[in-house]
Structure formats: structure tokens, C-alpha cells
Amino acid sequence: MAFLAMLLVGLLLFPLSAIAQSYQNVSLGSSLTTSDVTSFWPSPSDEFAFGFQKIGNESRYLLAIWFNKITDKTIVWSANRNNLALDGSKVQLSADGRLVLTDPNGQEMWAHGMANAELAYGAMLDNGNFVLATSSSDTLWQSLNEPTDTILPGQVLNQGNRLVSSFSDTNISSGRFEFILQTDGNLVLYTVNYPAEATNTAYWSPMSVGSGYQVIFNQSGFIFLQAKNGTLTNLISSNVENSRSQSMYHRAILEYDGVFRHYVHPKSSGREPMAWSSLYNIPDNICLSIRQGTGGGACGFNSLCSIGTDQRPRCDCPLGYILDDPNDKLGSCRQNFSEQNCNQESREVESFTFHEMLNTNWPDSDYESHRDVSEDWCRQNCLSDCFCAVAIYSDDNICWKKRYPLSNGRVGPTIGGKALIKIRKDNSTMGSPNVEIRKKKNQSTLIISGSVLLASSVFMNLILILLALVYIFKFKGKKRKRTASYSAVPGVNLRSFSYKELEQATNGFKEELGTGAFSTVYKAVLDDENGKVVAVKKLRNMVTEGEVEEVFEAEVNSISRTNHKNLVQLLGFCNEGQHRLLVYEHMKAGSIAHLLFKDSRLSWSKRVQVAIDTAKGLCYLHEECSTQIIHCDIKPQNVLLDENLTAKIADFGMAKLLKKHQTQTTTRIRGTKGYVAPDWFRSMPVTVKVDVYSFGVLLLGLICCRKNYEQDVANENEMILLEWAYDLWSMSFHISKTMVYKCVLSFIYTTIT
Numbered sequence: 111m112a113f114l115a116m117l118l119v120g121l122l123l124f125p126l127s128a129i130a131q132s133y134q135n136v137s138l139g140s141s142l143t144t145s146d147v148t149s150f151w152p153s154p155s156d157e158f159a160f161g162f163q164k165i166g167n168e169s170r171y172l173l174a175i176w177f178n179k180i181t182d183k184t185i186v187w188s189a190n191r192n193n194l195a196l197d198g199s200k201v202q203l204s205a206d207g208r209l210v211l212t213d214p215n216g217q218e219m220w221a222h223g224m225a226n227a228e229l230a231y232g233a234m235l236d237n238g239n240f241v242l243a244t245s246s247s248d249t250l251w252q253s254l255n256e257p258t259d260t261i262l263p264g265q266v267l268n269q270g271n272r273l274v275s276s277f278s279d280t281n282i283s284s285g286r287f288e289f290i291l292q293t294d295g296n297l298v299l300y301t302v303n304y305p306a307e308a309t310n311t312a313y314w315s316p317m318s319v320g321s322g323y324q325v326i327f328n329q330s331g332f333i334f335l336q337a338k339n340g341t342l343t344n345l346i347s348s349n350v351e352n353s354r355s356q357s358m359y360h361r362a363i364l365e366y367d368g369v370f371r372h373y374v375h376p377k378s379s380g381r382e383p384m385a386w387s388s389l390y391n392i393p394d395n396i397c398l399s400i401r402q403g404t405g406g407g408a409c410g411f412n413s414l415c416s417i418g419t420d421q422r423p424r425c426d427c428p429l430g431y432i433l434d435d436p437n438d439k440l441g442s443c444r445q446n447f448s449e450q451n452c453n454q455e456s457r458e459v460e461s462f463t464f465h466e467m468l469n470t471n472w473p474d475s476d477y478e479s480h481r482d483v484s485e486d487w488c489r490q491n492c493l494s495d496c497f498c499a500v501a502i503y504s505d506d507n508i509c510w511k512k513r514y515p516l517s518n519g520r521v522g523p524t525i526g527g528k529a530l531i532k533i534r535k536d537n538s539t540m541g542s543p544n545v546e547i548r549k550k551k552n553q554s555t556l557i558i559s560g561s562v563l564l565a566s567s568v569f570m571n572l573i574l575i576l577l578a579l580v581y582i583f584k585f586k587g588k589k590r591k592r593t594a595s596y597s598a599v600p601g602v603n604l605r606s607f608s609y610k611e612l613e614q615a616t617n618g619f620k621e622e623l624g625t626g627a628f629s630t631v632y633k634a635v636l637d638d639e640n641g642k643v644v645a646v647k648k649l650r651n652m653v654t655e656g657e658v659e660e661v662f663e664a665e666v667n668s669i670s671r672t673n674h675k676n677l678v679q680l681l682g683f684c685n686e687g688q689h690r691l692l693v694y695e696h697m698k699a700g701s702i703a704h705l706l707f708k709d710s711r712l713s714w715s716k717r718v719q720v721a722i723d724t725a726k727g728l729c730y731l732h733e734e735c736s737t738q739i740i741h742c743d744i745k746p747q748n749v750l751l752d753e754n755l756t757a758k759i760a761d762f763g764m765a766k767l768l769k770k771h772q773t774q775t776t777t778r779i780r781g782t783k784g785y786v787a788p789d790w791f792r793s794m795p796v797t798v799k800v801d802v803y804s805f806g807v808l809l810l811g812l813i814c815c816r817k818n819y820e821q822d823v824a825n826e827n828e829m830i831l832l833e834w835a836y837d838l839w840s841m842s843f844h845i846s847k848t849m850v851y852k853c854v855l856s857f858i859y860t861t862i863t
């Protein structure tokens with residue numbers, strides 16, 4: 111045992127750089143065949159391997175280099191991605207000094223450059239490089255010089271070198287995006303007009319122009335662009351986990367979705383999570399970054415790109431459109447109806463209708479625009495124009511008419527205007543929900559894409575949200591009479607309500623859903639939106655003075671720019687006279703306070719999910735949305751559940767809103783006793799940490815199914831949950847463990863019930 115332990119320690123401490131120098135030679139004449147994928151040429155430490163990997167389930171093989179010690183066996187280089195080898199193929203280090211891949215008939219499929227009589231051996235190195243070398247160890251050829259879509263630490267891209275993405279998450283052949291250090295010194299990302307090599311305009315490039323000489327991925331996990339004189343001109347990705355760089359594998363890859371991502375993966379097992387996680391990606395939002403005159407954009411033509419909470423783009427066909435190639439989920443969509451007749455006599459105007467989508471646009475597909483027109487005019491005009499595939503009615507009363515095929519389609523909270531998508535009134539196409547659900551298929555068969563697919567559950571959630579939105583908009587399309595506009599806040603699709611409308615909808619503010627220090631929430635039914643149920647929050651103590659209205663709208667605007675599945679969505683507002691109201695989506699299942707502290711306890715797994723959901727929402731507010739939002743009042747009453755029991759944070763953005771509206775004399779703390787971080791009382795600056803503290807208290811509440819403060823307890827010590835937990839924690843160091851067991855038992859009890 112002791113020996114083993116020493117061996118392990120020795121292995122761990124052994125400097126990697128030293129290992130990286132040693133070679134495990136492949137001698138001339140050696141070969142590998144597809145019939146035995148368990149044999150390969152490993153690197154000395156076994157971290158990388160060179161050999162065949164089976165792709166898909168149809169006996170196709172890729173000659174590749176992969177991370178050999180991780181379960182994913184992630185591929186970092188390949189020879190024949192566009193021409194997979196059949197069963198019976200062979201790779202050989204031939205006697206004439208070449209590395210050759212031959213098909214079952216002995217025909218050459220791939221070979222590295224020239225035959226070289228000096229070739230003495232090949233070797234898979236510990237840095238992921240496969241080299242062919244002379245007897246004096248001079249390198250004749252190395253795989254690092256011919257990257258596919260991945261670069262590794264130690265690797266350099268010279269001018270003219272490029273990474274080409276794979277075609278899709280399940281198809282590794284070269285695809286539609288390129289990352290290239292051009293010979294003019296510019297580092298750029300391009301979309302390729304697949305399958306030809308022609309590129310469209312670049313969609314990303316760092317600030318420095320024309321000074322790039324090499325892209326370097328150094329051993330400490332930094333990726334940067336370097337000028338010829340050795341100065342660093344642009345840091346592309348920095349290794350935020352610098353201290354742990356030796357315990358992590360790194361790779362940077364241009365993925366099939368056009369995003370260049372820097373990934374890390376723990377080397378030793380036991381470190382969670384044992385999967386690739388993304389450190390950095392460019393561009394930030396590929397849906398918005400790609401906007402070019404030719405090409406479809408981030409997705410194919412007529413498709414709509416949106417970014418999931420996992421930062422991955424999704425492509426969806428609008429209602430009435432279907433995928434051109436059902437297997438190409440990121441590809442173009444086409445109309446699933448016969449096109450409009452352009453004949454003057456029979457324009458078929460009455461056979462067409464619009465599918466309405468907010469926050470949607472296809473910029474640059476316009477062929478005509480009309481200013482200062484009404485939406486109805488825009489609709490009629492597009493309906494009777496057989497060239498018009500989509501009209502965008504913008505907030506400033508402009509009607510933009512767009513032609514088929516539509517390009518650069520995107521959906522997102524920052525996109526203004528209303529898209530009117532013209533479709534044929536046909537029961538068959540109207541009946542099905544619009545969004546093509548693009549299921550990931552057969553993930554397990556493709557090892558290469560394992561890491562790419564990690565976040566597919568997030569995808570599913572996004573799909574659900576999209577579907578829900580679609581249903582809402584679909585039904586709304588029928589009622590055109592409504593006068594309320596969506597244009598009260600430029601660029602954001604919020605509905606502005608009149609006080610009277612809300613008074614009616616709430617039936618005179620009759621049914622109270624909840625009440626807080628500054629507001630009361632009422633249930634409301636929007637008759638003009640098919641009886642949709644919403645929650646109307648009426649703010650109290652609002653002082654009307656000077657610019658108050660502007661401030662209110664600015665704040666509402668910033669709240670409305672948030673968009674996350676774990677946040678309660680703001681739908682509209684009313685800002686009229688002294689009335690300030692906010693309209694939110696209605697959360698059927700109410701707050702978790704209601705479910706936790708009353709008779710019907712949530713199951714353990716549900717509570718875990720609530721904790722995760724809340725954390726995700728909080729993380730978004732703190733780190734992911736464009737302006738950081740500190741909630742300041744995280745407590746069970748502010749975590750609501752929808753009908754699927756997805757937890758959503760409510761009441762965010764209020765801290766700022768209320769502060770600006772309070773008179774100077776009111777310096778009331780917004781938080782709730784028991785959940786407020788002690789910092790606040792010490793008049794320290796309020797940071798996101800106050801929310802983290804409150805979240806901690808909430809977590810304890812979730813675990814123990816009780817309020818922070820409860821009078822009705824057996825033992826006086828247990829009255830304040832926080833203090834009880836602290837006592838248990840500090841006692842667990844020295845005293846008997848019974849108290850701890852008690853808490854554990856109470857977990858188990860609640861898990862069972």
C-alpha cells in the first residue's frame with residue numbers, strides 16, 4: 111500500500127515538462143487497422159493517443175488523436191474528417207518514410223506530405239502532437255502544424271493557419287465556420303458558404319488590426335495573439351484557473367456552432383465535474399455577432415437564432431417553415447406552403463395570414479420600407495405584396511418589408527420590433543406548434559461531441575419557454591383591435607397598460623396574491639389576450655416628482671432586459687399619474703414559503719431543484735445580465751413556482767427602483783429580517799454577497815423545511831434556524847454527534863414523506 115501511495119505521489123509530482131520530452135517510438139513498418147480500435151499508439155504518459163476512432167454506428171473510422179485518459183476520449187486532431195475510413199482500412203508508417211492511410215483496397219486515402227528517406231520513427235508526444243522524426247530527432251512532420259478545429263497548450267497558429275469547425279454536433283466533416291490568422295496579420299472568424307471555401311464577411315476580429323503574427327496557446331493556458339516583435343497584441347482567453355492549470359487539461363476549439371471556446375477538464379478523477387467546462391468563448395452572442403450581406407447568418411436562411419442560458423445558439427424555423435434538410439438542425443428552413451400567387455387577378459390575399467413574433471428580426475433582408483404607417487397598414491401592404499415574406503413593424507412606426515430567403519435571423523430580448531411572418535392559412539401547417547423541436551439524437555454514439563452536448567437539458571427548458579411564448583403569440587394574432595402599444599419603451603417589447611385597463615383586469619384590485627412592504631400583488635385576467643392570467647404589482651409610497659416617470663421607465667426597461675427561465679418575467683407596466691404598476695407572468699404554484707412551511711411539503715428532490723433553479727437565477731442577475739442586479743431581498747416569499755414547479759425569482763430590480771423613488775429621509779433597509787446579511791447593519795457597501803448570504807439562509811430553510819424564525823419548537827436553541835445550524839456546525843467539531851444526526855434524520859424524514 112505504502113509503495114503504491116508513494117508511486118502515486120511520485121507520479122503526481124513528476125514535472126510534466128520532463129515527461130513531455132520523452133518519446134515512445136513507433137518504428138518504421140508499424141501499422142494500425144480499423145479492425146482493432148483497442149490498439150493505438152499512446153503517448154508515454156498515456157494522456158494522448160493516435161489511432162482509429164469509430165464514428166457513428168455505421169463502421170466509419172477516423173484517424174485521430176484524442177485525450178486518452180478521460181472517458182470522453184475527446185478528439186483533438188484528425189486526418190480524414192471529410193472522408194471517413196471504411197472497415198479494413200489501415201494506417202502505416204511505411205518503409206519509404208511516409209505515414210499513410212489506405213482504404214480496404216489498399217488505395218491511399220491520406221498521407222502526410224513527402225516521402226523522406228531520413229524518417230526513423232514516429233511518436234505520439236504528451237502534448238498531443240504526433241511527430242515523424244529523423245534518427246537525430248529532427249522533426250519532419252507534426253500534426254500540430256495541421257490543426258483541424260482544435261488547438262492545445264503549446265500549440266501555435268502561424269499566419270495562414272486556420273481552424274475549421276465541424277459540420278454539426280453529430281457530423282465531424284468540415285463545416286461552416288473558420289478561425290483564421292490571415293497572412294495580412296488579422297485574426298478573424300468567418301462563416302463559410304458551405305460546401306465551397308468562399309467566406310462571407312468576418313464576424314469577429316480582435317481590436318488590433320494587421321499586427322498578428324502568431325496565435326499562441328501557452329502552457330499555462332493563455333491564448334493570445336502575438337506580434338512579430340514578440341509583444342502580446344491581444345489576449346484571446348486567459349486562464350482564470352491559473353493556479354490549477356497543471357491539474358487541468360485545456361483545449362480550444364472552433365465548434366460547429368461557430369463559437370470559439372476554451373475548455374478545461376480536470377485531469378485527476380474525483381474532481382467534479384469530470385467533464386469539459388467552458389472557460390471562455392468568442393463571440394459573446396453569436397446570433398447578434400453575425401450580420402452579413404451574404405450567407406444565412408449564424409443559422410441557415412429563414413431560421414431564427416437565439417442564445418440559450420448555456421450560451422449556445424439554437425436555430426429554429428418559424429411557424430409554417432420546416433428544415434430544408436431534416437438532418438441539418440442548424441441549416442436553412444423553407445416555407446412549408448405553396449408560395450403566394452403573384453398574378454394581379456388572384457393575389458390570394460385572403461389565403462394568407464401573419465404569425466406574430468416579438469423580439470424577432472431578420473436584419474438586412476429588406477427590400478422596401480414605409481415610414482409613419484400603422485401596423486394595420488403594414489399588414490395589409492405585406493399581405494397584398496407577393497414579394498413580402500415578412501414585415502417588421504418597428505417601434506418607430508416603420509414597416510420594413512423583407513424578401514425570401516431571410517437571413518441573419520435572431521430572437522432575443524434586446525431585439526425590438528414585431529415580426530409579422532406571412533404564412534398560408536392552412537390547417538395542416540397552422541395546427542402544429544411552430545418551433546421545430548430539434549432533439550439531439552444519439553448522443554452516446556458520438557464520442558467526439560460528448561462534451562459539446564453537456565447542456566442539453568437547458569436546451570429542453572428553453573424549448574419549453576419558446577413553445578409557451580409561441581402559443582401566447584399565436585392566439586393573440588386573432589385580436590387586432592387592441593390600442594395599447596408595445597412601443598412605450600424603445601427596443602423592449604413591454605406592454606404599457608392604462609390604469610383603467612389594470613383596474614378592470616384585476617376586477618377593481620380584488621384578489622390579492624400577496625403583499626409586501628412596498629407593494630401589493632393582485633391577480634388579473636387580460637381579456638384581450640385570451641383570458642391570460644397575470645400578476646399585477648401595485649407599488650406604494652411612490653413619490654411623484656420631477657423626473658420620476660423617466661426613472662421609473664428606465665428601471666422598468668432594465669428589469670425587462672433580463673431574460674432567464676429562473677426569473678419571473680415582466681410583461682408590462684403602468685405609469686400614469688401617481689400610479690406605478692408592474693405586470694408579471696402569473697406563477698400558478700405560488701411561493702415556496704407557501705409550500706415549505708404549510709402542510710404539503712415539497713419532496714427532497716423538488717427542493718434540491720428549487721435550490722438549483724434559484725441559484726441559476728441569482729447567478730444570472732449577478733453575473734450574466736448586462737447590468738448587474740443585486741436583489742437585496744432573497745427569501746422564500748420571493749421564490750415562486752410555476753405550474754411545472756420551476757422556481758423563479760421574483761421582485762428583482764426593485765431595490766434600485768424603490769431607492770430612487772423614496773424621499774431622502776426614508777433609509778429603510780429593503781431586506782427581510784433573518785435573511786439580511788450582517789454587512790448591511792454595519793453600513794458596509796452592499797455587494798452581491800448580501801444575496802449570497804440570504805440564499806444561504808434560504809438553503810437552510812429548504813433543507814429543514816422551516817422558517818428562519820420559528821417559535822413553536824421543542825428546544826429553545828432551535829428557534830432561529832441560522833443560529834441552530836451554526837451551533838450544530840461548531841459543536842460537530844468536538845461534542846457528541848447526536849445533534850448532527852438529528853438534523854440528518856430530519857432530512858431523511860422529509861425525503862421520505
Ligand SMILES: *[C@@H]1O[C@H](CO)[C@@H](O)[C@H](O)[C@H]1NC(C)=O
Pocket residue numbers: 167168551552
Ligand atoms: C444508426 O443510428 C441511427 C440513428 O442515429 C439509426 O436510425 C440506425 O438504425 C442505426 N444503424 C444501425 C446499423 O444501428
Ligand SMILES: *[C@@H]1O[C@H](CO)[C@@H](O)[C@H](O)[C@H]1NC(C)=O
Pocket residue numbers: 132133134135230231244245246247
Ligand atoms: C526513439 O528513437 C530515437 C532515434 O532513434 C532515439 O534517440 C530515442 O532514444 C528513442 N526513444 C525511445 C523511447 O525508444
Ligand SMILES: *[C@@H]1O[C@H](CO)[C@@H](O)[C@H](O)[C@H]1NC(C)=O
Pocket residue numbers: 166277281282283
Ligand atoms: C456530414 O455532412 C456533410 C455535409 O452535409 C455530408 O455530406 C456528409 O454525408 C455528412 N456525414 C455524415 C456522417 O452524416
Ligand SMILES: *[C@@H]1O[C@H](CO)[C@@H](O)[C@H](O)[C@H]1NC(C)=O
Pocket residue numbers: 328329330331332334342
Ligand atoms: C502564458 O502567457 C501569460 C500571458 O502572457 C503569461 O502571464 C504566462 O507567464 C505565460 N506562461 C508561460 C508558461 O509562458
Ligand SMILES: *[C@@H]1O[C@H](CO)[C@@H](O)[C@H](O)[C@H]1NC(C)=O
Pocket residue numbers: 321337338339340341
Ligand atoms: C511590436 O509590434 C507592435 C505591432 O506591430 C507595435 O505596436 C509595438 O510598438 C512593437 N513593440 C516594440 C517593442 O517594437
Ligand SMILES: *[C@@H]1O[C@H](CO)[C@@H](O)[C@H](O)[C@H]1NC(C)=O
Pocket residue numbers: 535536537
Ligand atoms: C380548415 O379546417 C376547417 C374546419 O376544420 C375547414 O372548414 C377548412 O376548409 C379547412 N381549410 C383548409 C384550407 O383546409
Ligand SMILES: *[C@@H]1O[C@H](CO)[C@@H](O)[C@H](O)[C@H]1NC(C)=O
Pocket residue numbers: 430431432446447536538539542
Ligand atoms: C408541412 O405541410 C404538410 C402539408 O401541408 C403538413 O402535413 C405537415 O405537417 C407540415 N409540416 C410541418 C412541420 O408543419
